[in-house]
Amino acid sequence: MMQHLRRRCLFLVVILLVVPSALYAQCGVERWSVKTGTDPDAGKVNLATSTNTTIASMRAIPAPSPIPSNNRVAPTETTVWVINATLTEFKLENDSDYHLVISDSSGNTMITEIPSPSCVGSTSPFLSAIQNSRAKFDAQFTATTSFQTANIPVQIVGVGMFDFLHGQTGVAPNGIELHPVLDIIFNPGTQTPDFIVSTSPSTLSVAQGSSGTSKISTTAAGGFNSSIALSVSGLPSGVTASLSPTSIAAPGNGSSTVTFNASSTAATGTFNVTVTASGGGITHTATIALSVATAGGTGGTTTQVLGNPGFENGSTMPAPWTSTAGVINNSASEPPHGGSWDAWLDGYGTTHTDTLMQQVSIPSTATSASLTFWLHIDTAETTTTTAFDTLAVQVRNSSGTVLSTLKTFSNLNKNTGYAQQSFDLTSFKGQTIQINFVGTEDSSLQTSFVLDDFALNVTTPSTTDTTPPTTSVTSPANGATVSGTVNVTASASDNVGVTQMQLLIDGTLVASNSNSTSLTFSWSTDSVANGSHTILSKAFDAAGNVGTSATITVNVSNSTPTTTELIVDGGFENGTNTSPWTLTAGVINNSTSEPAHTGTWDAWLDGTGTSHTDTAMQQVSIPAGVTAATLSFWLHVDTAETSTTSAFDKLTIQVRDSSGKVLSTLATFSNLDHATGYKQHTYDLTAFRGQTIQIFFSGVEDFELQTSFVLDDVSLQVTQ
Amino acid sequence: MKKLTSILVPFAMFLVQSMAAQQAAAPVDRPPEPNMVFDDDGGKVQIVPADLAASPQKTFHGGAVMKSAQQVSIFLGSGWADAQVGSRKPSLADVTAATGDLPFAEVRSRNVRVLRAAPHVEDFGNLGSRPLNDLDIQRKLSQMLESKAIPAPTAATIYVVFLAPEASSTLGGHSAGADYAAYHNVVNLEAGEIRYVVVPFHQDAQKHAAATARAFAETALNPNGQGWF
Numbered sequence: 042m043m044q045h046l047r048r049r050c051l052f053l054v055v056i057l058l059v060v061p062s063a064l065y066a067q068c069g070v071e072r073w074s075v076k077t078g079t080d081p082d083a084g085k086v087n088l089a090t091s092t093n094t095t096i097a098s099m100r101a102i103p104a105p106s107p108i109p110s111n112n113r114v115a116p117t118e119t120t121v122w123v124i125n126a127t128l129t130e131f132k133l134e135n136d137s138d139y140h141l142v143i144s145d146s147s148g149n150t151m152i153t154e155i156p157s158p159s160c161v162g163s164t165s166p167f168l169s170a171i172q173n174s175r176a177k178f179d180a181q182f183t184a185t186t187s188f189q190t191a192n193i194p195v196q197i198v199g200v201g202m203f204d205f206l207h208g209q210t211g212v213a214p215n216g217i218e219l220h221p222v223l224d225i226i227f228n229p230g231t232q233t234p235d236f237i238v239s240t241s242p243s244t245l246s247v248a249q250g251s252s253g254t255s256k257i258s259t260t261a262a263g264g265f266n267s268s269i270a271l272s273v274s275g276l277p278s279g280v281t282a283s284l285s286p287t288s289i290a291a292p293g294n295g296s297s298t299v300t301f302n303a304s305s306t307a308a309t310g311t312f313n314v315t316v317t318a319s320g321g322g323i324t325h326t327a328t329i330a331l332s333v334a335t336a337g338g339t340g341g342t343t344t345q346v347l348g349n350p351g352f353e354n355g356s357t358m359p360a361p362w363t364s365t366a367g368v369i370n371n372s373a374s375e376p377p378h379g380g381s382w383d384a385w386l387d388g389y390g391t392t393h394t395d396t397l398m399q400q401v402s403i404p405s406t407a408t409s410a411s412l413t414f415w416l417h418i419d420t421a422e423t424t425t426t427t428a429f430d431t432l433a434v435q436v437r438n439s440s441g442t443v444l445s446t447l448k449t450f451s452n453l454n455k456n457t458g459y460a461q462q463s464f465d466l467t468s469f470k471g472q473t474i475q476i477n478f479v480g481t482e483d484s485s486l487q488t489s490f491v492l493d494d495f496a497l498n499v500t501t502p503s504t505t506d507t508t509p510p511t512t513s514v515t516s517p518a519n520g521a522t523v524s525g526t527v528n529v530t531a532s533a534s535d536n537v538g539v540t541q542m543q544l545l546i547d548g549t550l551v552a553s554n555s556n557s558t559s560l561t562f563s564w565s566t567d568s569v570a571n572g573s574h575t576i577l578s579k580a581f582d583a584a585g586n587v588g589t590s591a592t593i594t595v596n597v598s599n600s601t602p603t604t605t606e607l608i609v610d611g612g613f614e615n616g617t618n619t620s621p622w623t624l625t626a627g628v629i630n631n632s633t634s635e636p637a638h639t640g641t642w643d644a645w646l647d648g649t650g651t652s653h654t655d656t657a658m659q660q661v662s663i664p665a666g667v668t669a670a671t672l673s674f675w676l677h678v679d680t681a682e683t684s685t686t687s688a689f690d691k692l693t694i695q696v697r698d699s700s701g702k703v704l705s706t707l708a709t710f711s712n713l714d715h716a717t718g719y720k721q722h723t724y725d726l727t728a729f730r731g732q733t734i735q736i737f738f739s740g741v742e743d744f745e746l747q748t749s750f751v752l753d754d755v756s757l758q759v760t761q
Numbered sequence: 762m763k764k765l766t767s768i769l770v771p772f773a774m775f776l777v778q779s780m781a782a783q784q785a786a787a788p789v790d791r792p793p794e795p796n797m798v799f800d801d802d803g804g805k806v807q808i809v810p811a812d813l814a815a816s817p818q819k820t821f822h823g824g825a826v827m828k829s830a831q832q833v834s835i836f837l838g839s840g841w842a843d844a845q846v847g848s849r850k851p852s853l854a855d856v857t858a859a860t861g862d863l864p865f866a867e868v869r870s871r872n873v874r875v876l877r878a879a880p881h882v883e884d885f886g887n888l889g890s891r892p893l894n895d896l897d898i899q900r901k902l903s904q905m906l907e908s909k910a911i912p913a914p915t916a917a918t919i920y921v922v923f924l925a926p927e928a929s930s931t932l933g934g935h936s937a938g939a940d941y942a943a944y945h946n947v948v949n950l951e952a953g954e955i956r957y958v959v960v961p962f963h964q965d966a967q968k969h970a971a972a973t974a975r976a977f978a979e980t981a982l983n984p985n986g987q988g989w990f
Contacts, residue, residue: 070903076888110949111951134801138803190788208804543909543910554884686818
């Protein structure tokens with residue numbers, strides 16, 4: 042016992058150490074439904090058969106284009122593949138996947154991935170197999186967020202999936218992966234043959250007096266070769282199940298249909314029905330969450346209302362549970378039904394009481410409320426007649442007054458493994474209640490009551506919000522004349538809640554937000570033509586209703602901007618009559634060696650192949666009242682330099698004041714910028730409004746290998 | 762004896778905190794290429810380093826380069842509602858205009874046409890206290906596309922996600938501020954291939970804009986991880 046408790050404490054420490062990263066664990070986004078089996082085509086995957094293949098064969102399959110984001114590419118993505126290979130390295134990704142790189146003897150690699158079961162929707166036909174493969178991997182390795190080398194033979198069973206190429210480690214050239222992995226066998230030559238069992242759908246709703254079906258599939262692996270017998274347990278009262286067929290023939294690949302018939306008086310609520318598959322000395326189970334609704338009531342919505350139902354938030358954050366000390370547990374002495382944590386009441390062997398409680402509200406509109414949980418009891422008591430240690434399951438009101446004791450378990454109910462318990466709480470609808478457990482132990486011989494994987498499924502009639510939000514443009518006023526920048530404001534309201542607002546000007550979306558009842562957009566009316574423009578707002582709610590405001594019409598009236606060119610003879614077409622340019626000798630050019638961008642003339646700086654400097658300058662005054670000033674020019678650079686790394690010859694473009702003092706260096710080009718033809722360059726000189734400045738080009742060449750900087754069509758346009 | 766558990770819980774909590782501190786400094790896997798890291802689902806992502814150090818000479822890796830690029834800015838987080846913080850929005854929302862020609866000279870030299878920025882989108886909802894990783898960003902973009910809160914992508918669209926000051930950003934175990942000033946990535950959703958830049962808030966407005974411009978330019982030149990980098 043002492044040893045168990047020490048181990049228990051050690052496990053607690055170990056698990057706590059990984060809590061920080063687990064707190065932030067997330068699920069993926071890209072093709073996530075396909076990767077986990079919640080896509081519309083998941084049912085097309087033939088789980089009853091598997092196909093042996095190789096990494097090389099999988100890599101040779103042409104990648105589809107495009108890859109559908111929420112559908113499967115048959116047959117590759119509807120086939121269960123079996124690959125024998127070497128697991129070379131693995132890693133826990135932040136999307137909670139185990140990223141496994143497998144390799145063949147030629148060094149070909151591909152990726153296989155085991156998603157976290159918590160990231161797999163309950164409707165996935167792969168869920169139980171993923172849980173199984175994840176557990177088997179955990180039993181062999183501990184994946185962390187860094188790659189670890191394994192180099193171990195494996196047989197991997199999984200569904201094909203084409204991933205997008207993002208440079209993933211080990212990715213096949215065509216992006217093919219086995220994703221999800223349904224089974225993994227380490228050192229397959231030495232492993233016991235095994236099989237996997239899955240259900241589809243794994244959640245099913247039937248109304249009283251009607252029936253529903255689910256498909257059970259088994260897949261053999263590791264040389265398994267036996268028939269598999271199927272059975273169903275955990276049915277609520279008034280519901281029967283029939284299997285067709287009742288077993289899967291050897292070697293163990295196949296499927297069966299289970300039909301649930303609910304009588305008109307069947308118990309309502311949601312129940313976890315267990316499918317047991319046994320063959321070759323091996324037993325596996327899968328579950329189907331069966332919801333039974335009142336006649337005609339399957340259209341309702343079922344919601345699980347308990348928080349932290351599997352205690353997976355750990356002992357540091359048990360909320361919304363409250364418990365006595367030491368109840369929230371992750372030791373191996375009392376392993377959980379699912380996940381890593383459970384609630385272990387008592388087990389001391391001394392006089393002791395443990396409690397566990399969570400308060401919930403059951404809506405008054407509930408048509409059913411079903412409490413289920415898994416309970417394991419072990420004891421050192423030897424009596425077969427006396428209940429020395431007890432666990433009371435109570436419903437209390439919010440003040441703690443016991444409203445009902447649903448059942449009292451004791452040491453006489455000891456069992457191997459877990460058994461699911463179910464209670465109908467529909468009679469407590471409209472109340473806030475406490476689900477309360479009291480474990481009482483006497484003075485000797487321990488009894489442990491271990492609880493896990495709770496669910497309180499509440500079904501309420503479907504309600505449809507058909508009322509759209511209302512919204513209006515509150516500013517500017519209808520018919521207003523506006524100019525410059527104006528705030529456009531809209532407001533909205535809804536009977537449930539506004540999820541999104543939009544503002545549209547002339548039918549074009551200009552602004553939106555989420556979960557707000559007001560929206561403001563700063564509209565620069567300078568960007569539209571003078572005249573009439575329309576504004577309206579839209580508001581959306583969660584049900585998809587859309588409200589549209591009345592259309593506001595405003596008159597935009599801005600003074601028309603005028604653009605003025607300040608550079609004189611920007612194209613150098615006055616030829617040798619260069620004023621007002623100031624140029625060094627030989628710059629003005631009309632030779633065909635360096636043809637102009639347009640016209641006949643240009644300014645050719647440098648190109649001598651010796652130490653040399655050419656300049657070109659024009660002085661201009663930018664009026665203080667301009668709203669924009671833009672300098673542009675066309676530049677061609679050619680060079681005899683061969684370096685691709687060193688700027689030997691340079692052209693600098695500067696803004697100087699009227700005294701020649703450098704105010705700003707706009708750019709520097711060099712022999713490295715050489716190119717065929719001209720390129721236009723543009724700079725904002727608005728900051729220099731109100732100043733007289735010099736636009737100054739300076740070309741400096743070193744002692745050898747010419748570089749020519751050829752300017753043309755220089756322009757400085759100002760807008761007022 | 763079971764009560765040993767309650768004694769060891771505080772001790773374990775201490776170890777958790779110690780481990781968390783150690784984890785902060787723990788090495789994180791990185792691919793060999795400069796300024797590349799692994800993202801949250803195992804792909805490679807190009808980052809703008811936190812110190813904005815210049816990139817090595819770019820080489821071409823045979824993959825796609827965008828033909829044209831248009832900025833669609835998304836301001837995320839309640840901090841953007843603050844007037845002082847919000848005053849940056851106009852310049853950030855059109856970074857090609859705000860930072861001048863220089864950051865985009867190489868983009869244009871590769872024959873990528875830089876289009877005028879599209880109207881920006883705001884979502885001032887509370888981002889919560891947990892650090893936002895790249896999966897959060899992808900999920901947010903997916904939601905905004907589904908709700909039509911942001912325009913559907915064109916071949917030129919680069920969504921630029923500006924995080925408010927209160928939001929901390931992580932990427933495959935790397936942290937904004939310490940490891941990167943911005944990054945760009947691609948995700949394939951129902952709406953198609955989504956190229957996006959994530960820019961955590963930077964106290965220095967000039968560096969904020971410079972990181973944005975560089976990530977935007979690198980997206981245009983290396984949208985899928987096999988272009989110029």
